[in-house]
Amino acid sequence: MKKIILISAMIAVVLTACNKVPISGRNQLNLVSDSEVLQSSLASYKEYMSKATKSTQTVKSEQVTRVGRKIAAATEAYLNANGMSDQTKNFAWEFNLVKDSQLNAFCMPGGKIVVYEGIMNIISSDDELAVVLGHEVAHAVAKHSNERLSNQKALQYGGAILGAITQNASQSTQSLANTVFGLGANYGVMLPFSRKHETEADNIGLVLMTMAGYNPDCALSFWQKMSVYGSNTKAEFMSTHPSDATRIANLQKQLPQVKEKYKSYLKVKY
Numbered sequence: 001m002k003k004i005i006l007i008s009a010m011i012a013v014v015l016t017a018c019n020k021v022p023i024s025g026r027n028q029l030n031l032v033s034d035s036e037v038l039q040s041s042l043a044s045y046k047e048y049m050s051k052a053t054k055s056t057q058t059v060k061s062e063q064v065t066r067v068g069r070k071i072a073a074a075t076e077a078y079l080n081a082n083g084m085s086d087q088t089k090n091f092a093w094e095f096n097l098v099k100d101s102q103l104n105a106f107c108m109p110g111g112k113i114v115v116y117e118g119i120m121n122i123i124s125s126d127d128e129l130a131v132v133l134g135h136e137v138a139h140a141v142a143k144h145s146n147e148r149l150s151n152q153k154a155l156q157y158g159g160a161i162l163g164a165i166t167q168n169a170s171q172s173t174q175s176l177a178n179t180v181f182g183l184g185a186n187y188g189v190m191l192p193f194s195r196k197h198e199t200e201a202d203n204i205g206l207v208l209m210t211m212a213g214y215n216p217d218c219a220l221s222f223w224q225k226m227s228v229y230g231s232n233t234k235a236e237f238m239s240t241h242p243s244d245a246t247r248i249a250n251l252q253k254q255l256p257q258v259k260e261k262y263k264s265y266l267k268v269k270y
Contacts, residue, residue: 019143021143022079022082022084023208024142024200024204028142028147029147032146034090034146037146038109041110042108045112048114049096049114052099053099054096054098055097055117056099057097057117057120061097063120063126064095064096064115067095067133068093069093070130071134071212075137075211087141088111091111092111093111094113095113096113097114097117098115102116102118102119103118103119103226104116104118105132105135105136106136107139113133113136122225127209127215128218130212130218131206131222134205134209134212136201138201138205141208142200142204147197148194194241195242199242199247199250202254203250206219206251206254207262212265213265215266216258216259219255220252223244223247223248223251224248226244
């Protein structure tokens with residue numbers, strides 16, 4: 001009876017803790033509060049920036065700030081106009097270029113975005129930079145960090161349920177069940193969710209850069225460059241990111257509908 005109560009309670013918690021992602025409309029699990037995530041992420045961000053070396057490339061630093069602020073402004077304007085101003089009410093946008101040769105950028109919850117000098121070396125326009133920053137802003141707005149933490153909590157609940165179910169089984173059966181659960185959780189849930197987040201950030205980022213007045217067609221040229229200079233050789237099913245080919249194919253599919261739906265924004269300047 002206790003097993004049934006435990007399982008029922010855990011399932012009820014998971015089923016009732018859902019939000020909708022802005023723009024994509026996807027239902028997402030949310031078992032953690034914004035305040036929890038923002039507090040810990042801000043501490044991590046401050047620690048990272050205290051050790052990182054800010055770029056001395058003034059023109060490129062200003063470019064990152066300019067394009068980032070335009071996308072953030074367009075994003076907030078859209079959310080405000082559609083009754084979702086609460087999605088970014090606790091955000092404090094920051095866009096920094098740091099000295100690092102990697103072809104990378106990252107986003108912390110709350111709108112803290114860092115771009116590496118390495119990726120700027122293959123970016124030839126504000127439009128291509130908007131692809132990167134739109135993607136990172138999308139991660140923040142979609143609250144992917146919250147969802148990833150929530151999924152980890154849900155997996156803990158799942159482990160507890162598994163333990164309750166197998167507690168009277170033999171030690172070898174329990175060990176095998178835990179091993180299978182661990183592998184399934186990683187390759188069946190956490191990694192696919194990471195790839196889902198990346199694809200969703202690509203799609204939402206395409207919309208955000210378009211609303212900010214940038215040319216979404218440049219998403220293709222940018223990722224084609226990335227496929228040459230930053231090729232991901234890891235098997236896709238074992239990676240947290242989709243392959244470059246998958247990513248480009250997805251963007252090619254999304255572009256026509258994004259340009260049609262958001263064409264009125266293409267010449268807007270924030």
